[in-house]
Amino acid sequence: MSDIIVIGGGIAGISAAARLSTDARVTLFEMEDALGYHASGRSAALFEQNYGQPSTVALNRASAEYHRTAQGGYLSARGLMIVATDAERDAFARDVATMGLEEISMTEARGHVPILAPEVRLAAYHEAAYDIDTDRLIQDFSRTLRGNGGQVITKAAVTQIRQDAQGWTVTANGEEYRAQDIVNASGAWADLVAGIAGVTPLGIVPHRRSMARLAAPGGHDVSGWPMIFGVGEAWYAKPDAGALLVSPAEEDATHPHDAYPDDMTLAEGLARYQEMVSEEVTRPIATWAGLRSFAPDRNLVLGRDPEVPSFIWCAGQGGYGFQTAPAASQLLADLVNGRDTGFDATTQAALTPDRLRL
Structure with a gap:
């Protein structure tokens, strides 16, 4: 017993x-x-x-x-950056304040992620974000x-x-x-x-979140890129083992199950990401989904x-x-x-x- x-x-x-x-x-x-x-x-x-x-x-x-010290530590440097267009200025300001980020110049932003589209006019960065x-x-x-x-x-x-x-x-x-x-x-x-x-x-309700794994855009070495968010967490992208994970960051209520991605939702999220980068989105290497459960x-x-x-x-x-x-x-x-x-x-x-x- x-x-x-x-x-x-x-x-x-x-x-x-x-x-x-x-x-x-x-x-x-x-x-x-x-x-x-x-x-x-x-x-x-x-x-x-x-x-x-x-x-x-x-x-x-x-x-x-x-996370920093137990068993030698579980964290490695990543960083976090939010990007936005001029039309998203108000939402951008709210995210910067909420997450305690520091606004940076577009020169600095493209130093972190060189494929940002010309339409991206606002960026904020936080160094103290880490991979686990x-x-x-x-x-x-x-x-x-x-x-x-x-x-x-x-x-x-x-x-x-x-x-x-x-x-x-x-x-x-x-x-x-x-x-x-x-x-x-x-x-x-x-x-x-x-x-x-x-x-x-x-x-407590599970919510689906979909993910696509893309080949490194334009053959870039993405290993040093930060995690990138659209304003309001409308999408995010994160380097992973030489590739780039892109998610529409959806939260669709569902039932408990072995989750799978919704193709339309994933396509819409990839389109939002595409609007912010200069490299064309390629066919995903893989797609999947997980369930995030909230009270x-x-x-x-x-x-x-x-x-x-x-x-x-x-x-x-x-x-x-x-x-x-x-x-x-x-x-x-x-x-x-x-x-x-x-x-x-x-x-x-x-x-x-x-x-x-x-």
Whole structure:
């Protein structure tokens, strides 16, 4: 019998399991045959401290030192740049203020990204944005869990969850497992898992985001380019292993599933990117999509359910899972164990499941 069963093997689940395993016997279930298959395997993998809701920014900042130094560090230089036309000046100014960017000249902007179209007249840059080594982060948390005596069970789809006076019984692939507490870290499936357990769902909804992988434009070496955003996050592009990832940055509500891109949405996003660059968009090397799951107020959900305290939420990461994982997982472990979290009351109130039961 485990003390805690964690359902979900993305970055949220494996980081929570690793932190909790310091004080408890933890078993993690992942329905796929590897960790980080769904949203975590399709992440833009950027660390930008100022990105997200105030509570998310607080988690980002609390995660920064871990990302920089743990296990030799997980970050590498990338940078972030927003570009706009004259017609987008007002929206550009709002984005610059919100994200704490510094406006730069077009000469500087083309020094970062030489293929910007003549129509691009405004640019702002932030050096302190970094790529995250997402695979190593997942594997290191997995090693911590196993090193503390925990276990990871893959290809384990949970089909039944029952509670009695002695705790929980979870059925996965026909086998029954017992635990005192359950951590729901199942991403797009979070509300579904809650329903199976007889716990009131919180209104967590998955949203599709599509991606195309393009050959390096014009044969340029893109390795040193920053991540580039259109205003209002209407599209973004990010270098990746010698190619360029381009996304329409859509957020289309959907149902939990193994996501695939919408061709029309992807084409529209590529057209928005094309308007801002001088090199013609080529046929994608590959396309895919992921699901970013949000609570109604777009804050993460971390902590014990107010109605069923042995059911613990670790959900609603909404695309911020990797950058918040070090602090979010530690906060969750502290809450579960009744320790001081180090976060102010306002931040904790924005993250607690209680807020969604009012």
